[in-house]
Amino acid sequence: MEIKQTATQAELLDAQPTNESVDELKQCPDFLRIWKGQAISVFGSQMVAFAFSIWVYQQTQSLLQFGGIIVAQLLPTLFLAPVAGVLCDRFSRRNIMMGCQFALTLASAVLCVLAFRDELNVTAIMMMSPIISSFGSVHQIAYTASISQLVPKNLYGKANGYVQSSIHFSAVIIPLIAVGLLETIGIALIILASIATYLFSTLTLVFSRLPYRGESTQASTSEKAAIFNLRSEVLGVLFKDKNVLILITFLSLISFLNGVVMVLFRPMILTTMSSIALGWIVTLAGFAGLMGALIAGKLAARENRIQVLFVATLTSGITMVLCGALTNAWGIAILVFIYSLFAPIGTVVAQTILQTITAPEVQGRVFAARAFFATVAMLFAVTLAPVGAELFLEPSMMPGGMLANLLGGVIGTGPGRGMGLVFVLCGLAMFSIIAILSAMGAFRRLQSQMSQHFENK
DSSP, rough: OOOOOOOOOOHHHHSSOOOHHHHHGOOOOHHHHHHHHHHOOOOOOOOHHHHHHHHHHHHHHHHHHHHHHHHHHHHHHHHHHHHHHHHHHHSOHHHHHHHHHHHHHHHHHHHHOOOOOOOOOHHHHHHHHHHHHHHHHHHHHHHHHOOOOOOOGGHHHHHHHHHHHHHHHHHHHHHHHHHHHHHHHHHHHHHOOOHHHHHHHHHHHHHOOOSSOOSSOOOOOHHHHHHTHHHIIHHHHHHHHHHHHHHHHHHHHHHHHHHHHHHHHHHHHHHSSHHHHHHHHHHHHHHHHHHHHHHHHHHSSSOOOOHHHHHHHHHHHHHHHHHHHOOOHHHHHHHHHHHHHHHHHHHHHHHHHHHHSOOGGGGGHHHHHHHHHHHHHHHHHHHHHHHHHHIIIHHTTTTTTTHHHHHHHOOOOSHHHHHHHHHHHHHHHHHHHHHHHHHHHHHHHHHHHHHHHHHHH
């Protein structure tokens, strides 16, 4: 089939002379409009997700059920990501995002009704979570892939920084808001507020343009069948570029380690602190993340992006080790701040690298592959971490436990110390991954490809 090429805002801006006024994202009004709507939607999603995490753990006091909710959210992405990636490369990404936002609204409305009728329980959340996650994962792939259609290549880093800053801005204030609302007005109104944000985001998409870039207005019958061919449509894109495959493999391994830490962080804090204290720590993390996202937009525009990614990952590993070893609340808060400062830098830089070294017309599949393998990694994380912590490491690190005498003098004993040991192990594993890939020359090859891009530019 012949692919129709039409000029997008990004192409028109790429063709203009480079100067300060042209380089501003204000020259991309549709991107800014869509970004604002998605920022509001992210606020609603994060608010209800944080409230659910506290509500479920308080209701059950079980790491297994807490992890079960996360598994229920991740499974749909595992199966839908490959198909979603091809859909986002074949059809209008704007229409896909609008449809997903509308579906999220309906699914959330079901939970809202259950909450108002006092019939909301963990089982209902686990049943609805896969549905919400399904549309959310497809929406995220379409949103990420659309950036290259809306902004010129030299602004990819800045646009990605905007996207990350909206996520971390929400994280600054949501924990305290969600905890306060959960204790005063309940979960029902929190869900209702999230529905309002989804509707607002849908309206911004209605009044925005998202031109085609390397997409067809109509897919043939054979191509529609190919949409469901994972190997030829998604994995095939990866194996065409070894550097893309290496980068996605690296990001997937890091996703696994970050996933283990994230699923255990809140339960570990709640073993020794109140939910209010957790809210303050997560708020601090959100503030650091916002700072990191703002910094990342500038760092991602530099030629040495690979070195920036290397430093961000190394710093994350160091903070994991120290956070697991310490029990002091202030020390943990400082380490969480540092970890959260560098996390968005790594995310923005990695995403900018992928956007730079891949063609826009295949980015739906590239980011679908990244989502697929990141989900596989996260599933292993949320499955192994709660089971290993609750059934083995936590009992082993209690006074008199199997590992208490060996490691207790380093990281302490008692509730939460088994989870602390997991943090230490994850940090050490991150060091090992960096060392192995460096020895293989993977980072050097990626840097060489990035340097060629800057020379051609």
